[in-house]
Amino acid sequence: MNISWKPIKTAIALAVCGTALVTNGAVASGQTPPAAKEDVNAAGPSAQATLRPGDDFFAWANKDWLAKTAIPEDRSRWGAMDNLAEDTNQRIVKLIEGAGNDKKAGPEARKVADYYNAYMDESAIEARGAAPLKPLLAQIGAIKDKAGLVRALGASVRADVDPLNNTHFATENIFGVWISPGLHDPAHNWPYLLQGGLGMPDRAYYLDNSERMAGLRTQYQKHIAAMLKLAGYTQNDADADARAAKIFALEVDIANTHGTRADSADVLKADNTWTRKEFAANAPGLDWDAFFKAARLGDQDKFIVWHPSAVKGEAALVDKIDLATWKDYLAFHTINRMANVLPKAFVDQRFAFYGKALSGTPQQSMRWKRALGATNEAMDEAVGKLYVAKYFPAENKAQLQKMVANIVAAFGKRVDKLDWMAPATRAQAKEKLKTLYVGVGYPDRWKSYAGLKVDPKDAFGNALRAEAFHTDQEFAKLHAKPDRTDWSMPPQLVNAVNLPLQNALNFPAAILQPPFFDPKAPDAVNYGAIGAIIGHEISHSFDDQGSQFDAQGRLRDWWTKEDMEHFKAASQKLVEQYNAYKPYPDLAVNGQLTLSENLADLAGLEAAYDAYRVAGGKNATAESDRQFFTGYAQSWRTKAREAAERRGILTDGHAPPQYRTATVRNLDAWYKAFDVQPGQALYLPPDERVRVW
DSSP, X not given: OBSSSSOOTTSTTOXXXXXXXXXXXXXXXXXXXXXXXXOTTSOGGGGOTTOOTTTOHHHHHTHHHHHHOOOOTTOSEEEHHHHHHHHHHHHHHHHHHHHHHOTTOOHHHHHHHHHHHHHHOHHHHHHXXXXXXHHHHHHHHTOOSHHHHHHHHHHTOOSOOBTTTSOBOOBSSSEEEEEEEOSSOTTSEEEEEEEBOOSSSSTXXXXXXXXXXXXXXXXXXXXXXXXXXXXXXXXXXXXXXXXXXXXXXXXXXXXXXXXXXXXXXXXXXXXOEEEHHHHHHHSTTSOHHHHHHHTTOTTOOEXXXXXXXXXXXXXXXXXXXXXXXXXXXXXXXXXXXXXGGSOHHHHHHHHIIIIIIHHOOOSOXXXXXXXXXXXXXXXXXXXXXXXXXXXXXXXXXXXXXXXXXXXXXXXXXXXXXXXXXXXXXXXXXXXXXXXXXXXXXXXXXXXXXXXXXXXXXXXXXXXXXXXXXXXXXXXXXXXXXOOTTOOSSOTTSSOOEEETTTTEEEEEGGGSSTTTOOTTSOHHHHIIIXXXXXXXXXXXXXXXXXXXXXXTSOBOOOSOHHHHHHHHHHHHHHHHHHHTOOSBTTBOOOTTTTHHHHHHHHHHHHHHHHHHHHHHGGGOOHHHHHHHHHHHHHHTOEEEOHHHHHHHHHHOSSOOHHHHHGXXXXXXXHHHHHTOOTTSTTOOOGGGSOOOO
């Protein structure tokens, strides 16, 4: 539950938010834009001097930016968040380089610099060649039977998924583990088991019969073979191709067991508690006691199985598929996962598939950007500590905290005015607001990296140790009480998040700067930009997913039957509204998949508008209303390449930004501010405007 598209904690200061292609069509209900131009840097509707706000508000508000902005060659998309992340990254690199040259720098800052410098030392990486892989591949080669395979699969488990806070439903490892308070037991942390095992983003890439997906599958098989050859794992090209075909066939089998993205987002379908003894009966084919012991989870008696079909199906495949194919599968994914800390040939091959083929990105990012991403992945809060000390002043935090309080109060007043909500439901909704923890800028307590060994000459070893260190930190939570002030995002990430199991929000420092927040800008602009984001995250506590959790973070139905029926009916109208948006002739936005984020966009914008009006008092005018809505639209300015756009529509819970911007068509105040009339493309009659909160 976050503001941006597939926000991954492992990407330094880079929120991969919903993408937008410039189109030449309207976005009205029942009217969808035609397929976007192949030239993603074309101005599109921004070139139309007669374009009105009521025809395409996204294009109207961003016309100048769209006309002059080109997507960088090393990016699949470019927008306000990306630009801000780029600026933030450049600041952070200077801080890290400074720490590396400062003899007085503390041990943690030096460790950050050493990690970064090891990744930057390309000559040392080239000199070692594929040698760092050999011990890992030798371990795989030494597997003699299925018992050894199970131990290897268990040992591969990492704390590398987060289905609620970062919409990260799967891992390249066979299964992923998430540690968080129990769905029904907020007083204790539980291990959650999620599906994994695929090298492509989602089951749809393996099972969709479209020509484009078929082409990607062919390229992926070639990528598997190429990686095996680079590592010296195969005897010749024919051997590599044959092994790649078997690995791919296994992944197709795995994909057939996986839940869909929509199912993954449904927490009620994920509410499956299994005791360790029940795994043998529920998912035969794998020695679960041995698996969990190897995964260092042998002392856990109960698990929440997020994807039962995948756990059952993948366990059966361990028994069904021959040992040689499984060993090749493990070898490939080891190589693939570690490619970015191997010589250039590995790096280039990985980019050729995941960058060019999968995302349409023409050019790889510069080495320092990749080094920064790797450093953040390994030591995210240590990097964040450097950033906030320099770039997030106390007065900014105080101003944001005041805005948060105003928007929380505005949301509470909206709840008070709901004529459809029963008093009992309203009281519990107000309790959620009352007990909400809001983290602004950075965590109350920082993580320690004292136990992480970093060698300034060993990028490969550093990556392995950091991965294991993070998992150890997460697994340690199983023996500690939950802390609702824990952050799921580092301060230097351009993003925001709602944590339903903690009834908490995080607003990292990096997003709290222009164009989202400017202490010198008019209140109307700030409330329209960062205010809408704050409202978005608050409202996640009451959307189709957040409404399932009570004030303590417990999964519980606290709504009356009548209230929930009203809520679902209103939400269905939003599903239908977004289903009507069709960026390409063969691909529409999935209104159900994006429902949670669309609800949050709508309710968040409404609450931010109310708060701005109260804060502005007599100074709130028709002109400032226009500033408010324009600030909102400009915060979503984005361009994207078609491959990345299509990937996002298929796999992401966020709609593309031009359609997120179009949520203004549900607010009466927007019509008044811009004199939007019937006949204009975005116009909706009052009774068709979606009203939930």
